[in-house]
Amino acid sequence: MEPDLDGIVIIAGAYGSGKTEVAINLAVNRKRAGYDVKVADLDLVNPYFRTREAAALFNRWGIELIVPAQEWLQADLPILSPAVSGLIRQAGQLTILDAGGDDAGATVLAALADAFVGKTVRMLQVVNPYRPTTDTIDKCLQIKAEIEAASGIAINGLVSNANLMDETTADDLYSGYDFVSELSRLTNLPIEFVTAAQELLPELNLNRFLTPVLPIVRQLTPPWRKAGVIKCKN
Amino acid sequence: MGKVLMKGNEAIAEAAIRAGCLNYFAYPITPQSEVAEYLAKRMPEVDGVFLQGESEVAVGYMIFGASACGARVMTTSSSPGVSLMGEAISYITAAQCPAVFVNIMRGGPGLGGILPSQADYFQATKGGGHGDYRLLVMAPASVQEAVEMMMEAFPLAEKYRNPVMLVGDGLIGQMMEPVEFPDNLSIPATNKDAWATNGMDTRKSDKRNLVKTLYLNPEELNAHNLLLKAKYERMKQEAVKYEPYNLDSAYQVLIVSYGTMSRVCKTAIDMLKDEGIEVGMVRPQTLFPFPEQAIFEAAACESCKVALSVEMSMGQMIEDVERCIKGRLPVKWHGKCGGDVPTPEEVIDAVKRLIAEY
Numbered sequence: 196m197e198p199d200l201d202g203i204v205i206i207a208g209a210y211g212s213g214k215t216e217v218a219i220n221l222a223v224n225r226k227r228a229g230y231d232v233k234v235a236d237l238d239l240v241n242p243y244f245r246t247r248e249a250a251a252l253f254n255r256w257g258i259e260l261i262v263p264a265q266e267w268l269q270a271d272l273p274i275l276s277p278a279v280s281g282l283i284r285q286a287g288q289l290t291i292l293d294a295g296g297d298d299a300g301a302t303v304l305a306a307l308a309d310a311f312v313g314k315t316v317r318m319l320q321v322v323n324p325y326r327p328t329t330d331t332i333d334k335c336l337q338i339k340a341e342i343e344a345a346s347g348i349a350i351n352g353l354v355s356n357a358n359l360m361d362e363t364t365a366d367d368l369y370s371g372y373d374f375v376s377e378l379s380r381l382t383n384l385p386i387e388f389v390t391a392a393q394e395l396l397p398e399l400n401l402n403r404f405l406t407p408v409l410p411i412v413r414q415l416t417p418p419w420r421k422a423g424v425i426k427c428k429n
Numbered sequence: 430m431g432k433v434l435m436k437g438n439e440a441i442a443e444a445a446i447r448a449g450c451l452n453y454f455a456y457p458i459t460p461q462s463e464v465a466e467y468l469a470k471r472m473p474e475v476d477g478v479f480l481q482g483e484s485e486v487a488v489g490y491m492i493f494g495a496s497a498c499g500a501r502v503m504t505t506s507s508s509p510g511v512s513l514m515g516e517a518i519s520y521i522t523a524a525q526c527p528a529v530f531v532n533i534m535r536g537g538p539g540l541g542g543i544l545p546s547q548a549d550y551f552q553a554t555k556g557g558g559h560g561d562y563r564l565l566v567m568a569p570a571s572v573q574e575a576v577e578m579m580m581e582a583f584p585l586a587e588k589y590r591n592p593v594m595l596v597g598d599g600l601i602g603q604m605m606e607p608v609e610f611p612d613n614l615s616i617p618a619t620n621k622d623a624w625a626t627n628g629m630d631t632r633k634s635d636k637r638n639l640v641k642t643l644y645l646n647p648e649e650l651n652a653h654n655l656l657l658k659a660k661y662e663r664m665k666q667e668a669v670k671y672e673p674y675n676l677d678s679a680y681q682v683l684i685v686s687y688g689t690m691s692r693v694c695k696t697a698i699d700m701l702k703d704e705g706i707e708v709g710m711v712r713p714q715t716l717f718p719f720p721e722q723a724i725f726e727a728a729a730c731e732s733c734k735v736a737l738s739v740e741m742s743m744g745q746m747i748e749d750v751e752r753c754i755k756g757r758l759p760v761k762w763h764g765k766c767g768g769d770v771p772t773p774e775e776v777i778d779a780v781k782r783l784i785a786e787y
Contacts, residue, residue, distance in 0.1 A: 211436055211605055242459045242543050243603040269768065271459045271543045325434045325607075327443075359434050359607040417604055418770035419692040 196407040197224060198388035203283060203290045203314055205304065205348065208321035209329045209338045210240075210296030213356040217321055217390060218293040219249045219414050223425050225289050226256050233287040235261040237303050239273035240295040244415045252414060252425070259287070275303060280310035294346075297338065304346035311348070318346070319387055321354045324374040325367070335378050353379055355389040355406070360413075365398045372404060393423065432609050437572045438463035438505075438602040441531060441595070442471065444579035445503055449615025450529070451477035452502040454491040456484060456510060459543045460599040461533040464505040485510040489517025496526035497640040499625025501583055501618070503529035507599075508537050508549050511557065518592060519558030522657070523642035526624060527586035529579070530564070530594045533602035536768045544768025545599035547688060550745035553596050554717045561654050563661045564594045565668055566716040568687045572606035574714075580614050585668065587618040589660055596716065598741055600689045600770065664718050671720035672712040674698065679732040680709035682780050683758070685724060685750045686739040687713045689770065694739050697776035708780055709733070716746075724753040734787040736760045739776060759787065 198221065206218045218234065226232045234253065236246035247262040254260075261282050263274040282290060294300050304311075320339055322329055329335050339350055357363075357371020372389050379386050388407040391399055396410055412423035435443070442464045445453065453472060455465045465481065472479040482488035488504050492514075495502040506514065511532045521528055534549045536542040549557075553566045565585055569575035578595055586593040621627075626638050644650035674691075675698050686694045691712040698708045711727050713720050728736055736758045738747035744762045751760045763779040765771050 211434070211439075243599065269542060269544060323434065325432070327433050327435065327439075330433070359432055360605065362432065362607045417600060417689065417692070418772055419689075419696040 197228065198407045198409050200225070200317065200387065201230065201289050203286050203292065203316045205292045205294055205316060205318040206321060207294045207301055207318055207342050207346070207350065208296065208354075209326060210300065211326055212296065212321040212323045212329060213358065213390070214296065214321045215244065215246050215293055216411060216413065216415055217354060217356055217409070218246055218291050219252070220390070220409060220411050222253070222258050222291050223256055224409060226258050231288040232291070233259040233261070233282055233289070234291045234293065235279045235282050237275070237279065237292050238295040238300060239275065239303050240300045242271060246293045249414050273303075275306065280307055283307060283310040283314065286314070298341035298345035301342040301346040304348055308347055316348060317352055318348050318350045319352045319354050320350045321356045322375050322378065323356045323358060324371050325357060325359050332374075332378055332381065336382070339382070351384060352387040353382075353384050355386055358390070358392065363392060363395060365395065368395065368399065369403055432607045434605055435572060435608050436463055436603060436605050437575050437597060438533065439467045440572050440576050440608050441505065441579055441602070442467040443610065444576040445529070446471060446475055446477065447610060447613045447615070448501075448580045448583045449613070449617070450501045450503050450583060451475060452495045452500045453477065453479045453504065454482055454488045454495070454502070455479070455504045455506065456482050456488050458507045458510045460535055460545075460602050461505050461507045461531070463602065464531070485513035486516070489514035492528045493517050493521050493524070493526065496521060496528045497524065497624070497626050499618075499621050499627040503531065505531040505533065507533050507535045508546070509540065511549065511552065515558035518564070519560050519562060520642050521592050522562035522564070523560065524640045525590040526640065527583075527590055527618070528592045529582045529586055530592055532594060532596045534596060534598050536766065542768045543599070545689065545741060545770055546766060546768065547596075547598050547690060547741035548743070548745070548766055549596060550716065550740065550742050553594050554719070554749070562657065563664070563717055564592050565589060565664055565718075567593065567595045568714060568716050569595065569597055569601060570688055570691050570712065572601070572604065572608050575601055576608055576610060580611060584616060587620060589664060590620070590624055591660065596688070598688050598690070668715060669718040669720050670714035671723050672714060673723070673727070674710040674712060675702070675707065676709040676711070676727055676730075678707040678709060680707040680730060681732055681734055681784055682708045683727050683730070683733050683736045684708060684710040684739055685713070685736065685746065686710060687716065687746070690739055690741050693771060693773055694776055696773040697780065700773060701777055701780060706780070706784065707732070719749050719753065721753045724750060725755065728754045728757045733758065735783045737779065737783060738762050739771070740764045741770065742766050
């Protein structure tokens with residue numbers, strides 16, 4: 196079962212929770228399912244490892260990507276392309292907005308409030324309990340409240356993105372999922388999907404999850420490691 | 430605490446606290462700012478102090494002041510910020526006060542760019558500030574190693590009464606890796622009485638401690654510099670660290686590379702091995718003291734025809750590699766210094782060109 200999302204989806208969450216890797220993989224996954232997918236890189240706080248690094252991948256897949264103008268791509272400046280509000284007004288079948296981390300990263304969403312008027316927006320909180328900033332339910336609730344206050348948008352879904360990168364085991368994934376399930380129970384928010392590294396999938400008992408699973412093929416890799424190849428289904 | 434997933438900058442910050450550093454003064458700059466963000470939240474939880482200076486010049490002297498009082502203290506910055514601290518670093522070494530400086534390097538010169546670089550090699554190992562002085566310079570290649578080096582940095586700074594600098598290219602600060610923290614290691618300095626101007630508080634002797642860097646008498650200044658020189662010689666004997674890689678093979682090329690660049694080289698060496706080409710590497714973990722003997726000996730390997738310094742700078746470390754090899758082998762350079770990290774394929778191409786040539 197794969198995540199079935201459409202409309203405008205904002206990927207938010209704590210700094211370093213894995214939003215961008217989730218956004219990239221979700222975009223390609225839905226594109227492969229036949230959706231018209233558009234992505235905007237709204238990360239104004241992170242200097243490295245941003246959605247813009249997947250530009251070539253998106254280009255190959257025919258996914259529209261909105262980023263700052265080429266000459267400012269590596270600038271240390273909070274540049275918000277005017278094309279983003281146009282993208283929201285004329286959203287694709289699935290439009291993914293990859294926000295920056297924490298409340299600081301979500302602040303940009305408030306600047307787009309006018310564009311969101313009359314639109315149905317889903318804002319998902321990506322949670323990785325192996326990050327020290329979100330290793331307790333209380334910390335996750337606090338970040339949720341801060342993101343909502345900064346963006347003026349309510350979070351209405353969760354993503355279980357429990358991982359220790361290459362060192363993730365099946366057990367790490369299960370206990371991370373249990374943690375996010377508890378957060379789901381307390382907040383009454385659904386877990387939209389759980390992520391799992393593609394190479395871990397054969398080891399997993401997928402019946403352990405009551406939610407769809409998004410396979411992750413790591414794209415944001417350091418220079419000594421190649422990005423995973425996302426193959427066409429057909 | 431089991432393994433957690435952390436950015437290098439966050440891990441460096443947490444490691445400092447676990448090493449007993451409760452005084453942190455800094456000024457934000459990309460790609461290092463997460464250290465300040467992390468410690469702004471974390472220091473109050475451990476009754477520590479984070480104070481943002483009005484500039485890196487001020488921060489340098491805040492470090493000097495705290496260290497002179499016997500506090501365990503550090504700052505973090507990135508290239509242009511470290512330049513501004515140069516004067517204070519020279520004063521701190523002259524006064525023989527311990528402190529830890531972290532430089533998460535970005536592209537230069539000038540404002541340069543915000544992407545990874547190793548272009549502050551000269552600044553870290555040969556000066557940056559004025560006068561005859563050296564820093565003990567450590568260069569981690571992973572987030573885990575950054576943690577371990579931070580834990581060692583404070584006791585080393587106190588042992589030698591000299592600043593220790595940890596240098597990482599921007600990737601070391603920005604990348605996330607699983608990391609495990611050792612238990613707290615806040616061993617108090619045993620030689621505090623020798624320098625700390627902390628009143629008679631913890632003082633066992635009634636000797637007056639004076640922190641000063643002015644020596645108007647030429648004989649006195651020369652004697653002071655000889656004392657410092659002896660200390661740097663002691664570091665060379667005691668503190669050098671390096672990692673050998675594939676040196677037990679009949680390697681044709683010897684690579685010297687450090688930090689994240691060395692991880693690209695490892696990938697390249699593994700890929701070349703699959704093709705039947707052997708390449709060895711010495712990875713300096715300390716840039717000063719430099720692994721002189723290890724490189725000299727590695728260059729003596731009979732099968733080795735040429736050495737290659739792979740660095741994200743325009744040929745800075747190569748001068749030290751040449752110095753160590755003492756003309757035994759030709760020494761070549763490969764690198765990039767704009768923010769893009771050379772890929773394993775580029776390193777492989779450079780190695781193959783050298784094999785064809787020598």
